[in-house]
Amino acid sequence: MKHKSEFLNFIQERGHPYQCTDAEGLDRVLSQNNHITAYIGFDCTAPSLNIGSLIQIMMLRHLQKFGYKLIVLLGGGTTKIGDPSGKDKARSVLPMENINQNISLEKVISFNDGKTGAIVENKADWLDSIKYIDFLRNVGVHFSVNRMLSLDSVKIRLDREQNLSFLEFNYMLLQAYDFVDLNKKHGCRLQIGGSDQWGNIVNGIELGKKFNLPELFGLTTPLLLNAKGKKMGKTENGAIWLDGSMLKPLDYTQYFRNVHDQDVGRFVRHLPICQLMRLKN
Numbered sequence: 001m002k003h004k005s006e007f008l009n010f011i012q013e014r015g016h017p018y019q020c021t022d023a024e025g026l027d028r029v030l031s032q033n034n035h036i037t038a039y040i041g042f043d044c045t046a047p048s049l050n051i052g053s054l055i056q057i058m059m060l061r062h063l064q065k066f067g068y069k070l071i072v073l074l075g076g077g078t079t080k081i082g083d084p085s086g087k088d089k090a091r092s093v094l095p096m097e098n099i100n101q102n103i104s105l106e107k108v109i110s111f112n113d114g115k116t117g118a119i120v121e122n123k124a125d126w127l128d129s130i131k132y133i134d135f136l137r138n139v140g141v142h143f144s145v146n147r148m149l150s151l152d153s154v155k156i157r158l159d160r161e162q163n164l165s166f167l168e169f170n171y172m173l174l175q176a177y178d179f180v181d182l183n184k185k186h187g188c189r190l191q192i193g194g195s196d197q198w199g200n201i202v203n204g205i206e207l208g209k210k211f212n213l214p215e216l217f218g219l220t221t222p223l224l225l226n227a228k229g230k231k232m233g234k235t236e237n238g239a240i241w242l243d244g245s246m247l248k249p250l251d252y253t254q255y256f257r258n259v260h261d262q263d264v265g266r267f268v269r270h271l272p273i274c275q276l277m278r279l280k281n
């Protein structure tokens with residue numbers, strides 16, 4: 001389908017979009033309104049992002065090149081909870097010292113080209129000062145546990161009879177509230193994320209409706225799997241980090257040189273060669 005918005009046509013040619021909450025509506029907004037602000041959130045679970053986040057980062061970069069505004073949210077608060085999405089087993093709670101160190105993640109995603117700098121938000125502040133009862137009354141009241149139980153992030157654990165702590169169960173409310181908050185503060189209308197973020201993003205959009213915000217949109221990118229169906233970026237030697245101090249540049253390029261022939265076409269389409277270079281190094 002040909003869109004009115006050049007941005008959507010551009011990312012579609014590269015096969016970037018996986019799901020969109022309302023493609024027609026987003027097309028309309030993007031083609032009419034050049035000031036749309038989009039955001040992507042990263043949890044600070046490690047000192048660097050890995051190539052699993054590369055398509056989303058590239059989407060942001062494309063948005064920026066098309067003149068839209070970006071917010072990169074470092075989920076200082078959400079990291080303290082831990083996103084169960086796509087995780088089939090409970091993870092241990094990350095110590096605060098690690099989270100604080102990881103927040104310097106900023107160094108990996110610097111989009112400042114002097115003209116359209118991204119806003120980098122660290123949301124630890126609002127989540128830290130949140131009052132439990134107020135939050136339950138204002139936000140929790142809009143969430144149906146029945147529906148929450150049907151979402152993939154929860155179902156995957158229940159189906160496998162794996163523990164899902166009440167801490168993790170709350171995660172989706174916090175990410176949903178982030179979207180609402182970013183709309184109120186910065187007029188943000190679009191959230192981008194990996195395909196495993198669909199439930200969290202849709203929750204934010206639904207919450208926006210309860211707060212009578214203008215329509216919010218979500219756009220997810222596909223998870224890059226190799227021909228064997230394994231997640232890209234996981235090797236026997238560990239993750240493929242984007243930060244050059246965590247993985248030598250040579251090892252990074254070798255990883256791409258060594259991908260299986262069957263994967264090359266898809267990877268080149270998703271990750272044009274010039275983009276394979278690290279964003280900042």
Ligand SMILES: N[C@@H](Cc1ccc(O)cc1)C(=O)O
Pocket residue numbers: 040041042043073075078083174175176178179197200
């Ligand atoms: N849940 C996202 C990170 C995120 C955090 C806060 C947000 O508001 C949005 C996204 C992830 O794990 O990838």
